[in-house]
Amino acid sequence: IIFSLIRLDTSIELKLNDVHMHFSFGLRIVESARSCSCFYSKPQRTTVKSEHCCWFPRDFFKARATFLCFFCSPPRIKDEPDDDGFYASPKEDSKPLKRPREDDDLLVLEHVFRERGNTVPGSNRFFLILQDSKAKKAKSKDKKVPEADKRKKPKKEEEQKWKWWEEERYPEGIKWKFLEHKGPVFAPPYEPLPENVKFYYDGKVMKLSTKAEEVATFFAKMLDHEYTTKEIFRKNFFKDWRKEMTPEEKSTITNLSKCDFTHMSQYFKAQSEARKQMSKEEKQKIKEENERLLKEYGYCVMDNHKERIANFKIEPPGLFRGRGNHPKMGMLKRRIMPEDIIINCSKDSKIPPPPPGHKWKEVRHDNKVTWLVSWTENIQGSIKYIMLNPSSRIKGEKDWQKYETARRLKKCVDKIRNQYREDWKSKEMKVRQRAVALYFIDKLALRAGNEKEEGETADTVGCCSLRVEHIKLHPELDGQEYVVEFDFLGKDSIRYYNKVPVEKRVFKNLQLFMENKQPEDDLFDRLNTSILNKHLQDLMEGLTAKVFRTYNASITLQQQLKELTNPDDNIPAKILSYNRANRAVAILCNHQRAPPKTFEKSMMNLQSKIDAKKEQLADARRELKSAKADAKVRRDEKSKKTVESKKKAVQRIEEQLMKLEVQATDREENKQIALGTSKLNYLDPRISVAWCKKWGIPIEKIYNKTQREKFAWAIDMAEEDYEF
DNA sequence: GTAGAAACTTAGAAGCCTACTC
DNA sequence: GAGTAGGCTTCTAAGTTTCTAC
Numbered sequence: 001i002i003f004s005l006i007r008l009d010t011s012i013e014l015k016l017n018d019v020h021m022h023f024s025f026g027l028r029i030v031e032s033a034r035s036c037s038c039f040y041s042k043p044q045r046t047t048v049k050s051e052h053c054c055w056f057p058r059d060f061f062k063a064r065a066t067f068l069c070f071f072c073s074p075p076r077i078k079d080e081p082d083d084d085g086f087y088a089s090p091k092e093d094s095k096p097l098k099r100p101r102e103d104d105d106l107l108v109l110e111h112v113f114r115e116r117g118n119t120v121p122g123s124n125r126f127f128l129i130l131q132d133s134k135a136k137k138a139k140s141k142d143k144k145v146p147e148a149d150k151r152k153k154p155k156k157e158e159e160q161k162w163k164w165w166e167e168e169r170y171p172e173g174i175k176w177k178f179l180e181h182k183g184p185v186f187a188p189p190y191e192p193l194p195e196n197v198k199f200y201y202d203g204k205v206m207k208l209s210t211k212a213e214e215v216a217t218f219f220a221k222m223l224d225h226e227y228t229t230k231e232i233f234r235k236n237f238f239k240d241w242r243k244e245m246t247p248e249e250k251s252t253i254t255n256l257s258k259c260d261f262t263h264m265s266q267y268f269k270a271q272s273e274a275r276k277q278m279s280k281e282e283k284q285k286i287k288e289e290n291e292r293l294l295k296e297y298g299y300c301v302m303d304n305h306k307e308r309i310a311n312f313k314i315e316p317p318g319l320f321r322g323r324g325n326h327p328k329m330g331m332l333k334r335r336i337m338p339e340d341i342i343i344n345c346s347k348d349s350k351i352p353p354p355p356p357g358h359k360w361k362e363v364r365h366d367n368k369v370t371w372l373v374s375w376t377e378n379i380q381g382s383i384k385y386i387m388l389n390p391s392s393r394i395k396g397e398k399d400w401q402k403y404e405t406a407r408r409l410k411k412c413v414d415k416i417r418n419q420y421r422e423d424w425k426s427k428e429m430k431v432r433q434r435a436v437a438l439y440f441i442d443k444l445a446l447r448a449g450n451e452k453e454e455g456e457t458a459d460t461v462g463c464c465s466l467r468v469e470h471i472k473l474h475p476e477l478d479g480q481e482y483v484v485e486f487d488f489l490g491k492d493s494i495r496y497y498n499k500v501p502v503e504k505r506v507f508k509n510l511q512l513f514m515e516n517k518q519p520e521d522d523l524f525d526r527l528n529t530s531i532l533n534k535h536l537q538d539l540m541e542g543l544t545a546k547v548f549r550t551y552n553a554s555i556t557l558q559q560q561l562k563e564l565t566n567p568d569d570n571i572p573a574k575i576l577s578y579n580r581a582n583r584a585v586a587i588l589c590n591h592q593r594a595p596p597k598t599f600e601k602s603m604m605n606l607q608s609k610i611d612a613k614k615e616q617l618a619d620a621r622r623e624l625k626s627a628k629a630d631a632k633v634r635r636d637e638k639s640k641k642t643v644e645s646k647k648k649a650v651q652r653i654e655e656q657l658m659k660l661e662v663q664a665t666d667r668e669e670n671k672q673i674a675l676g677t678s679k680l681n682y683l684d685p686r687i688s689v690a691w692c693k694k695w696g697i698p699i700e701k702i703y704n705k706t707q708r709e710k711f712a713w714a715i716d717m718a719e720e721d722y723e724f
Numbered sequence: 725g726t727a728g729a730a731a732c733t734t735a736g737a738a739g740c741c742t743a744c745t746c
Numbered sequence: 747g748a749g750t751a752g753g754c755t756t757c758t759a760a761g762t763t764t765c766t767a768c
Contacts, residue, residue, distance in 0.1 A: 315758065323736080323759065369731065383730060384758085398732085447734095448762060457760080491761055492735055530726090533763075546733085546762060593736065598751065674736070681734055704754070 162305050164393035165400065165713040175370050175394060179345045181300035181309070183352030184373045184386055185293060187316035187335065190214045197267045200260035201253055211244045215332060218319045220264035227321065233330035237319055240332035300372060300388070301349075308389035309372065314341075320379045324458035324493025328379055340375045370394050380456065390680075391709035400713055403684040405542045406551040407724060413551065416539050417442065424505040430526040434535055436509050437463050437524050441545050444500065445552050445588050447491060448529040448545035460489045463545070464529050469519035473510055474499075482507035496590050553585045553682035558724045560584045561691050572659050575701050578691065583669060585678045593674040606664050613657045620650045680707070685714035690722035 170177075192213060198205045199216060208216060219228065219237055227233045238256040245253065253259065278286075297312045317335040322328055338358035345351060347365045354360050361375075373386035388394050409416075420442075423435030440446050441463050449462020461470060470488035477483040480501045490496045502510075513523055529545065536543040560581030565574060624646040631639035679688075685703075689711070692699050699708065699715060708715060 311757075313757090321737090321759080326759090371731075374730090380759095381729095382760095385731075387732080395732095402733090450762065452761095460760085462761085492737095492759075494736080529762075544763065591735080596752080677735060706754075 161712055162393070163713075163716060164305075164396065165717065169397065173368050176302050176367050177346075178303050178349065179300065179367070179372070180349035181345060181352060181372050182297045183343060183354070184341065185297050185313045186338070186355065187314055193217065193264065193267065198263045200263070202255075202258040203260075206249075206252070209246045209249060212241065212246070212249050214317075215241045215244045216259075216261065217264060217268070218317070218332070220261040221268050222319060223261055223265040227319075227329065230329065232325075232327060233319075236328060236330035237332070240330075244332070302388070302392070302394065305393065307392040307394075310387050310389045312386060314375070315377075315384065322458060324460065324489060326458045327455055328457075331379055334378050336375050336377075342374045344369065344372055344374070389709075391706075391712065396710070396713050399710075402550060403554065403686070403724075405547055406554055406684065409540060409543060409547050409551045410555065410724065412540055413442075419539070421505075424503075424509055430531070432509055433513060433524040433527045434532055436506055436513070437527055437532060438536075439502075439506055441548050442552070443502075444486075444498065445549045445590075446496075447549070448532065450529050458489070458493050460491060460493055462490060462529075464524055464527050464532060466523040467519065468514050468517045468521050468523055471510065471514075471523065473507065473514070475507075484510065490590065494590065494592050549589065550682050550684075553589055553678055554684040554687060554724050556585050556588055557581050557683050558687050561687070565691070565695065567695075570655075570658075571697060571701070574695055574697055576665065578688070578697075578702060579675065580669070582675045582679060582683070583673055585683060586673045586675050589678055589682060591674045591677045592672055595671050599671060603664070603667065606660065606667065610657065610660045610664060613653065613660055617650070617653045617657055620646065620653050624650050679703075680710070684724050685711035686718035686722045687724050689714050689718040690720050693718070693720035 190210065192210055199208055199213070200206065219241070222228050234256055242250055242253070294312075298309055299306050300309055301307070314336045315333070318333050320326075320328055320331045320333050338354040339361055341354075341360050342362045342364060343352060343360050344364050344366055346367075351363055371385040371387050374383050376382070377384050390396070390399070416438075420435040420438045423431050424439075426432050426435065441448070447462035449465035451465055452460070461467065466488065470486065472485040472487075474483040474485060475481065477485075477499065482504055483499055483501050484507070486496055486498045486500070488496055510523075513525075517523075517525075533544045536545065536547075561578065564577040564580055566577065569577065624643070627639065627643045627646045631643045688702050689699065691697070692702055703711060703715075
């Protein structure tokens with residue numbers, strides 16, 4: 001399809017031509033001083049089957065008419081397979097996609113409107129709205145829809161999605177061409193405590209200065225948390241708190257144990273309680289205010305598409321909550337001011353103004369990065385960013401690309417495995433270590449394991465940074481030979497504990513690597529992530545340690561789904577199978593969670609529901625039996641009907657019972673396992689979409705609304721025969 | 725080639741919200 | 747209408763990878 005938009009001095013011409021269909025279509029918007037009018041030429045053939053609908057909001061053109069123009073849909077990318085049947089993902093190859101980017105063209109429109117001085121609120125900006133073929137077909141079938149209704153803006157959000165995955169992508173390195181946003185939302189200023197809320201030191205009331213009081217409230221708000229009992233947390237907090245005190249306060253407050261924050265804490269609890277008790281109207285008011293904030297600051301315009309921002313609020317000040325045994329926990333996270341903020345946007349965009357009386361640290365126009373706002377935090381000195389939501393084009397393209405890289409690994413993984421098996425025998429120690437580490441990364445889905453600065457973060461490790469103390473070698477254990485016992489803290493200080501039988505050569509190599517070493521010495525002393533990734537890059541373009549995790553997670557899901565799905569099962573049972581497949585991946589990737597506090601109670605509740613349902617079923621069966629007996633004697637229509645209805649009741653209760661039992665199994669198996677992380681980050685969504693399509697499972701049963709938005713590209717493109 | 729900075733992805737916890745139950 | 751369980755969203759820490767400067 002040729003889609004072009006030409007701007008002529010005071011008029012704009014939009015043309016859609018489909019040569020193959022002998023179908024041409026034109027549309028002209030003529031700008032006049034006050035408004036613009038439009039006309040379009042009718043398609044020459046009226047029998048053209050349209051799959052997509054290109055729709056422009058009525059108010060956008062400020063013209064009275066709404067026009068719906070139908071055109072032949074661009075072929076699905078999958079319909080044009082390349083040699084190996086892989087999709088052309090962003091960056092993966094340079095073949096242009098089926099439809100050129102509309103952004104540049106629409107950009108012209110954007111400027112026309114800007115020049116004209118029209119204020120175009122985000123929601124009314126230029127959207128190409130594409131409906132999926134099913135929605136379209138459904139619409140065309142329904143001929144009774146009144147004309148007025150047809151003109152109505154489609155309400156369903158699904159209908160308004162921009163299919164960026166059908167467009168051409170930017171050249172390598174370019175992330176956007178136009179970016180405009182409103183800047184960040186700052187944390188609300190500190191509100192001093194009411195006079196009646198007291199702080200006590202050494203049993204006596206003490207009025208704190210505003211700065212010291214603010215930091216004290218951070219601690220008071222966390223009083224019930226385990227953090228405040230930890231020595232490091234208390235020490236760090238006290239040190240930083242004292243920096244905020246006046247000289248008088250500093251000389252008085254010398255011991256944290258003598259500080260009494262309980263009154264403050266009670267005040268915050270009461271406030272929180274009051275919030276819960278607020279009237280409907282008050283809650284509604286807050287909701288509306290949040291919505292207003294979201295509407296104003298929660299979106300940006302990137303290349304003429306309104307995109308949701310992931311985190312438009314600046315992190316408020318507070319006490320640093322490092323995970324695990326973090327040496328910096330309790331330190332004061334200072335308040336971020338506009339003077340700390342770097343704004344990134346287009347030169348020709350409306351640059352967000354800083355709050356009155358302030359200025360930005362810098363305004364830059366770097367379209368080689370994806371962030372909108374950045375600042376440096378004071379705990380680790382690292383940079384924090386405001387970026388787009390996972391549903392955005394920029395994140396989606398990257399996600400898609402990630403899975404395509406993993407699929408490329410699938411094609412050469414056997415070769416790579418053979419290679420590292422060979423390398424176990426290498427004369428070079430470095431090569432052997434690299435090969436054993438890669439074996440672990442591949443087999444156990446371990447993370448790469450970068451080196452970390454000692455004393456700056458919690459002591460956690462990944463594969464390359466494993467130490468001798470993290471593994472135990474068992475020539476024989478529980479009837480298995482060559483077992484390696486892993487026990488270490490990984491990301492987020494989550495414990496990795498696993499006993500794995502390995503190949504003899506790996507075992508012997510590990511013995512070698514551990515020779516003459518102390519427990520705190522590096523297991524792979526000749527290796528780091530940089531060396532490993534460089535080697536991987538040589539094996540396959542774009543290959544890094546992380547890709548193995550993605551690949552193994554996705555391939556495991558696909559295999560497990562094939563193994564566990566029983567075609568005769570009903571929907572709940574199939575979903576249980578899906579969750580079990582997902583769980584296999586979560587276990588592989590060691591995605592753990594703390595068991596929910598209410599777990600035991602909720603399981604007990606569920607069990608009592610099951611028991612009650614069983615009783616109900618027994619009653620229903622008894623009733624059915626007696627109805628049958630009754631019908632045998634009476635032999636009339638009425639008693640026959642009664643039998644039928646009793647039968648149905650039994651069936652219904654059986655189904656309900658089964659559902660509850662499945663729910664209980666699922667919940668029990670999920671007690672300490674987090675499924676979300678793998679679902680969101682490691683599993684190629686097209687596998688799940690294909691599985692849903694194959695078995696007629698509504699996608700909503702697998703992905704919630706947010707997840708469907710993130711994986712819109714996959715939902716649109718994957719068919720039931722999709723193979724990872 | 726290397727180190728450190730920058731950029732971006734992955735992660736679990738916490739709190740909010742909503743649907744369900746009584 | 748109140749209470750609550752659990753799903754969903756938000757938050758931000760903690761990783762990995764890439765970029766840049768020397």
